[in-house]
Structure formats: C-alpha cells, structure tokens
Amino acid sequence: MPNVRVxxxxxxxxxxxxxxxxxxxxxxxxxxVLLATAARLPEFGNRCLDGSRLKPGLLANINGRCFxxxxxxxxxxxDAVLILSSDVGGH
Amino acid sequence: MTDSIGGYHQRYxxxxxxxxxxxxxxxxxxxxxxxxxxxxxxxxxxxxEEAAQFDPLSPEAAxxxxxxxxxxxxxxxxxxxxxxxxxxxxxxxxxxxxSSHFAITGKKTGYDAIVIVGAAEQPTSVIIDDxxxxxxxxxxxxxxxxxxxxxxxxxxxxxxxxVAAIGPAGENLVRYATISHDGRHAxxxxxxxxxxxxxxxxxxxxxxxxxxYAHPNALIAYAKDLSRKSFGPATAKYRELGTVSNLxxxxxxxxxxxxxxxxxxxxxxxSLAPEQLAQNRERTRTSCAACxxxxxxxxxxxxxxxNSANSGVRLEYESLFALGSLCGVSDPQxxxxxxxxxxxxxxxxxxxxxxxAFAMECAERGLLDAPSLRFxxxxxxxxxxxxxGHREGLGELLSRGSRxxxxxxxxxxxxFAPHVKGLEIPGYEPRAVQTMALGFAVGTRGADHNRSSAYxxxxxxxxxxxxxxxxxxxxxxxxxxxxxxxxxLILCKFLRGVFDDKLAAMAEMLRLVTGWDISASELTKxxxxxxxxKKLFNIRAGWTPAEDTLPSRxxxxxxxxxxxxxxxxxxxxxxxxxxxxxxxLARAWxxxxxxxxxxx
Numbered sequence: 001m002p003n004v005r006v007x008x009x010x011x012x013x014x015x016x017x018x019x020x021x022x023x024x025x026x027x028x029x030x031x032x033v034l035l036a037t038a039a040r041l042p043e044f045g046n047r048c049l050d051g052s053r054l055k056p057g058l059l060a061n062i063n064g065r066c067f068x069x070x071x072x073x074x075x076x077x078x079d080a081v082l083i084l085s086s087d088v089g090g091h
Numbered sequence: 092m093t094d095s096i097g098g099y100h101q102r103y104x105x106x107x108x109x110x111x112x113x114x115x116x117x118x119x120x121x122x123x124x125x126x127x128x129x130x131x132x133x134x135x136x137x138x139x140e141e142a143a144q145f146d147p148l149s150p151e152a153a154x155x156x157x158x159x160x161x162x163x164x165x166x167x168x169x170x171x172x173x174x175x176x177x178x179x180x181x182x183x184x185x186x187x188x189x190s191s192h193f194a195i196t197g198k199k200t201g202y203d204a205i206v207i208v209g210a211a212e213q214p215t216s217v218i219i220d221d222x223x224x225x226x227x228x229x230x231x232x233x234x235x236x237x238x239x240x241x242x243x244x245x246x247x248x249x250x251x252x253x254v255a256a257i258g259p260a261g262e263n264l265v266r267y268a269t270i271s272h273d274g275r276h277a278x279x280x281x282x283x284x285x286x287x288x289x290x291x292x293x294x295x296x297x298x299x300x301x302x303x304y305a306h307p308n309a310l311i312a313y314a315k316d317l318s319r320k321s322f323g324p325a326t327a328k329y330r331e332l333g334t335v336s337n338l339x340x341x342x343x344x345x346x347x348x349x350x351x352x353x354x355x356x357x358x359x360x361x362s363l364a365p366e367q368l369a370q371n372r373e374r375t376r377t378s379c380a381a382c383x384x385x386x387x388x389x390x391x392x393x394x395x396x397x398n399s400a401n402s403g404v405r406l407e408y409e410s411l412f413a414l415g416s417l418c419g420v421s422d423p424q425x426x427x428x429x430x431x432x433x434x435x436x437x438x439x440x441x442x443x444x445x446x447x448a449f450a451m452e453c454a455e456r457g458l459l460d461a462p463s464l465r466f467x468x469x470x471x472x473x474x475x476x477x478x479x480g481h482r483e484g485l486g487e488l489l490s491r492g493s494r495x496x497x498x499x500x501x502x503x504x505x506x507f508a509p510h511v512k513g514l515e516i517p518g519y520e521p522r523a524v525q526t527m528a529l530g531f532a533v534g535t536r537g538a539d540h541n542r543s544s545a546y547x548x549x550x551x552x553x554x555x556x557x558x559x560x561x562x563x564x565x566x567x568x569x570x571x572x573x574x575x576x577x578x579x580l581i582l583c584k585f586l587r588g589v590f591d592d593k594l595a596a597m598a599e600m601l602r603l604v605t606g607w608d609i610s611a612s613e614l615t616k617x618x619x620x621x622x623x624x625k626k627l628f629n630i631r632a633g634w635t636p637a638e639d640t641l642p643s644r645x646x647x648x649x650x651x652x653x654x655x656x657x658x659x660x661x662x663x664x665x666x667x668x669x670x671x672x673x674x675x676l677a678r679a680w681x682x683x684x685x686x687x688x689x690x691x
Binding site: 067068089 | 323324326327332555654
C-alpha cells in the first residue's frame with residue numbers, strides 16, 4: 001500500500017507530541033492522509049482537523065515545496081506531508 | 092485654532108541639543124491623513140528636516156521618535172513607535188519599530204513625534220514631561236548598558252518616566268547599535284549610533300495628555316472583538332512557541348541561512364530547537380505593553396557574568412538564526428549568551444551575526460588574519476561581539492558592517508558580504524524564497540523582511556518559491572503595502588492573520604479613532620505615497636538603481652546542502668532584474684526606479 005510520511009512542526013508538533021510518522025493510504029489525497037494520521041494519532045484529529053481539513057491557522061506542505069490547504073490535492077507514494085502553522089515566518 | 096482629530100495631538104516637539112532649546116511645531120491635518128503616523132509620518136518629518144543631505148553622525152542629522160494615531164487606544168498591539176533617521180550603516184532612510192510603554196507614555200507628552208537635532212557638548216539625558224523639556228548630565232550613565240542606565244535614570248527622576256537609552260555600542264558609534272527600552276530594541280540600521288553621535292544617552296518621557304477618539308464606544312467594542320480574535324489560531328504559533336519555532340521549519344524547507352549563506356540548512360539545527368534552548372529550566376512568556384498575543388519567550392541563561400542579575404534572555408528567530416546557523420554555532424547556551432551580550436552592549440543581532448559570519452568566511456578563506464574565527468567556534472563569536480561593541484581590535488573593522496568590511500578586505504569578498512544597501516540580510520535564504528529576494532533588493536532600508544513581508548507569498552500556494560517571475564510582483568507589492576500601513580498606524584504584524592480583509596480592517600480602525608471616512612483604496616494610495624516618499628529620501632541621499640540588487644553569491648552559486656526541498660536553487664540576475672523592473676513600473680516609477688513626479 002502507498003506510504004506517506006507526515007512531519008509535524010511548530011504548534012502541531014507541540015500539540016500532538018510527535019515529530020513524524022508514516023501512514024499507509026490506499027487513495028492518495030491530502031484528505032485521506034490527514035484522516036489516516038488522525039486514526040493513528042487521535043490528538044491530531046482532535047486538535048488539528050475539522051473533518052478532513054486542517055483547522056484555520058494550519059497549513060500543509062508537500063515535500064518541502066508546495067504549500068496547500070486543498071484537501072483534494074493528489075499525492076504520490078513516498079511523499080512527505082509537512083503540517084505547519086499557517087503564518088510561516090515572522091521575526 | 093485647528094479642529095481636533097481623534098488620535099492626534101497635531102504637533103511635534105523639535106529639540107536642538109546644540110542649543111539646548113526646544114520648540115513645538117504644528118503638523119497640518121492633511122499631512123496626518125496623507126502619512127498617518129509612525130513610519131509614514133516619520134518619513135515626512137525627515138524630508139521636512141532635509142535629513143537626506145547630512146552625514147547621519149553629524150550634529151545636523153535628525154533623529155525622530157514617532158508615535159501613531161492608534162497608540163494609547165484600546166486596540167491590542169498598538170503600543171508601538173518608530174525611530175527614524177538616515178542610517179549610519181546604509182546611508183539610506185531607516186525606520187526601526189519597537190513596542191513598549193515608551194510608546195504610550197511618549198504620546199502622552201502631548202506630541203505625535205519628537206525630533207532631535209544637534210549634538211550635546213557632554214553626555215546628556217533629555218527629560219520630557221508635562222512641565223516641558225529639560226536636559227540632565229548623563230556622565231554617570233555613560234558606559235552603562237541601556238538597562239542599567241534606564242534604571243539609574245528612573246531612580247533619579249522618578250518611576251513614572253519611561254526611558255529609551257543606548258548602550259556602549261551606541262556610545263562607540265557602532266553602525267548597527269540599537270536603542271533600547273523596557274528590554275525591547277529599535278534594532279536595525281544603527282540608530283543607537285545616531286543617538287551616540289549626539290551624546291544623547293537617554294530620553295525619558297512622562298505625561299498625562301490624552302487624545303480623544305471620534306467614536307469611543309464603537310472603538311471599545313471593536314477593540315474587544317479584536318482582542319478576542321487575537322487569542323485564536325492565527326496567533327497560536329507566536330503565543331505557544333514564539334518565532335524561534337521557525338528555525339526547524341526553515342531548516343526542513345532549505346531556507347535557513349547557514350554559514351554566511353553558503354547553504355540553506357544546518358545539520359545541527361535540532362540542537363537549536365526551542366526545547367533545547369530551554370533545557371533544565373522552563374522558559375517564561377511575556378508580552379509587549381497593551382498586547383494580548385504575548386509572543387515574547389524568555390529563555391533561561393547561564394550568564395557569562397556571575398554578578399549579572401540577568402537570568403534570562405528574550406530570543407526571536409532572527410537572533411537565533413543570526414547567532415546560530417549563520418555562524419555555524421550549534422550550542423544553544425552560546426547562542427543565548429550571544430543574544431544577551433548583544434542586548435547588554437546594544438547591538439542589532441542580525442547585523443552582528445551577519446557581519447561576524449562574513450568575517451568567519453573571510454578568515455576560513457585566508458582573506459582575514461583571525462585564526463580563531465571559524466564557523467562553529469562559539470567562544471570566538473562571543474569574543475568578537477565584545478570587540479565589536481567596544482570597537483577594539485578586529486571589532487573596529489567589523490563595527491562598520493559587512494559592506495564596509497568587504498570594501499576594506501577586498502579580494503573578492505564583496506561577492507559574499509551578506510547585505511543589501513549595507514543592511515545585513517535577515518534569516519530568509521533568497522535563492523529559496525525568491526519573492527522575498529525581490530523584497531530584499533528593492534527595500535528602501537535595505538535587506539529587510541519586515542518592511543517587505545514578501546516571504547508570506549513564498550510560503551503560500553500563490554507561487555513556486557524556487558521559480559518566481561514577474562507574476563509574483565503584484566503579491567509582493569500587496570504585502571509591502573500592508574506592512575507599510577501597519578507600520579504607520581501602528582499595529583503588530585503578528586495580527587495580520589486575524590483579519591479577513593486587512594485594508595478594510597485598517598480603514599475601519601482609523602475611522603473609529605480619527606473620524607475620517609477613509610476607504611481601503613485610499614489606504615492603498617497612502618501606502619504608495621509613503622513608499623515613494625522613502626524612495627525620494629534615498630534619491631536625495633544618493634540612491635542609484637545599481638544598489639537595488641543582491642550580493643553576487645546568490646547569482647553565481649546554486650544552493651547546496653539544502654535538503655531535497657531547495658538544493659540546486661539559483662536566482663539569475665536577469666530574472667531578478669525583470670522582477671525589479673515590473674515592480675518599479677507597478678509603483679508608477681520609471682523602469683529603473685526613479686520617481687516620475689511629485690508625491691501625490
């Protein structure tokens with residue numbers, strides 16, 4: 001089954017207490033990866049998700065390159081999904 | 092007699108330290124509406140003073156402390172002020188913002204700004220209160236840190252005064268010296284040296300003169316709602332972790348400047364994570380005056396001085412990157428000690444780290460005879476900071492910043508001196524955040540993330556941050572306009588995420604305070620005017636299009652060792668030039684950036 005690595009930074013890492021984990025997802029979309037992550041880490045679901053979407057104030061990044069909040073975004077096997085605070089940067 | 096405008100005193104105080112005289116001068120209502128306050132009004136004042144033509148460390152140079160229409164209001168994060176002058180580091184306009192009770196109390200003196208010219212014959216403190224202006228000898232304070240000097244001055248004149256002061260670096264005319272108050276700093280551009288050149292150790296303010304508000308009840312209701320929003324998810328990062336949490340994110344993205352911008356990730360970044368900075372003891376959290384966000388995180392410090400009462404140091408991402416990865420230093424205690432030392436001496440941490448990192452690379456390349464100055468040598472970092480603060484030994488050369496040091500060292504070092512217009516580059520690797528690269532290049536005060544804020548575009552779904560082109564310019568202009576308005580009203584940029592429509596929100600706040608029926612489109616024109624006014628100052632100070640660029644390193648060396656996310660990233664001169672030309676035309680300037688007419 002396709003595998004995606006989910007990495008947590010900043011507030012999400014602080015909230016869920018985990019640096020990263022691997023999830024297996026049959027249908028590779030951001031929404032499915034987020035839901036699979038919540039199944040493994042209920043605290044992530046409780047604190048970071050509204051349904052299958054990231055809560056306001058959070059943002060996803062794919063492989064360190066592409067920023068998105070679009071839950072329908074298709075992913076590839078072995079992708080990395082970074083979960084970040086949406087206000088990236090600042091002094 | 093002019094009609095009153097909410098939020099304004101409609102006058103400023105002009106103090107001449109050479110004659111020890113002061114006068115009040117009116118500010119026309121149309122000027123207030125055109126330039127708002129803070130950074131905008133300060134730019135107008137510097138143009139009025141014809142400050143562009145003078146050496147920034149000469150007696151003729153003007154130094155302006157400027158308040159704003161919102162300061163003193165119930166709006167959260169509005170307790171801010173700006174210090175402006177021609178920078179001794181860049182020779183260009185410099186506005187440096189800070190937050191504290193100095194802003195609130197300074198405005199209560201009954202002025203929208205305090206402009207200081209001339210130079211005292213001996214170390215002097217200026218005291219401004221409801222009885223007027225007086226001058227006290229500061230001979231006993233000279234040589235003290237800003238913190239100690241402020242405490243001693245308040246012991247002398249009373250606890251009701253709020254004090255902004257310089258440390259030894261300002262006295263010694265280090266060109267990136269800060270002005271400090273309540274543990275906060277107006278940091279960039281060396282305005283502490285401007286105070287030092289005037290032998291002005293401290294300025295103390297006290298007063299009871301309030302301005303009214305056009306719609307006080309509605310303003311209070313709006314302020315309550317804004318405070319409630321400021322507790323929400325948009326500010327959680329600042330509240331819960333502080334900006335130091337950026338470091339690991341930037342490292343993962345390959346945008347963390349490392350070893351003088353030789354790469355975009357630092358192999359020891361994990362050792363500088365917030366939890367490593369606060370090993371053994373809990374950090375504490377505090378906030379600026381009148382702020383509900385509370386972004387200040389104070390980290391426990393093993394002090395270098397056993398007699399020091401300072402057991403903690405406030406740390407931001409910019410200080411962490413500049414004194415950590417940029418210098419290749421991975422020991423969190425060294426970084427905290429370096430930040431504390433900069434605070435005690437009164438040094439801008441970004442320019443301090445940038446200049447020393449540049450010297451480290453020069454030393455490693457054999458261009459500079461400094462055997463111990465190597466990336467990763469924390470002891471050498473601390474020693475060099477002390478030398479800079481006192482302008483001793485190598486510190487004499489480095490006290491003038493990386494641009495001047497490169498001019499003296501030569502041998503091609505100019506290509507990797509990390510500055511734009513003389514101002515050291517903040518913690519965003521330009522090859523990997525290319526909209527920000529444009530912001531750095533065209534910034535009127537030099538390489539600057541806070542005046543441009545274009546990194547917001549790179550860290551969004553609007554652009555591919557490694558392949559940015561002219562289409563990103565419109566986004567860069569929008570972030571710069573918003574930053575200009577926030578710096579003139581003044582509000583903290585950490586609030587930006589709570590607004591659905593920032594311009595509409597700013598227009599509404601201004602309406603409630605002043606009574607002006609002001610639209611978002613008028614505010615856009617205001618931002619344009621303020622940015623053009625800063626450009627006008629720079630043109631009068633000798634600006635040419637050639638200085639709107641980046642160091643050659645960013646065009647000649649693809650990023651290496653920057654992780655899968657950014658390794659190989661490169662900017663071309665042609666790519667940046669096209670963006671600059673598009674930017675200039677969008678600002679209604681000529682293609683190469685000259686103004687096309689009078690300020691509108």
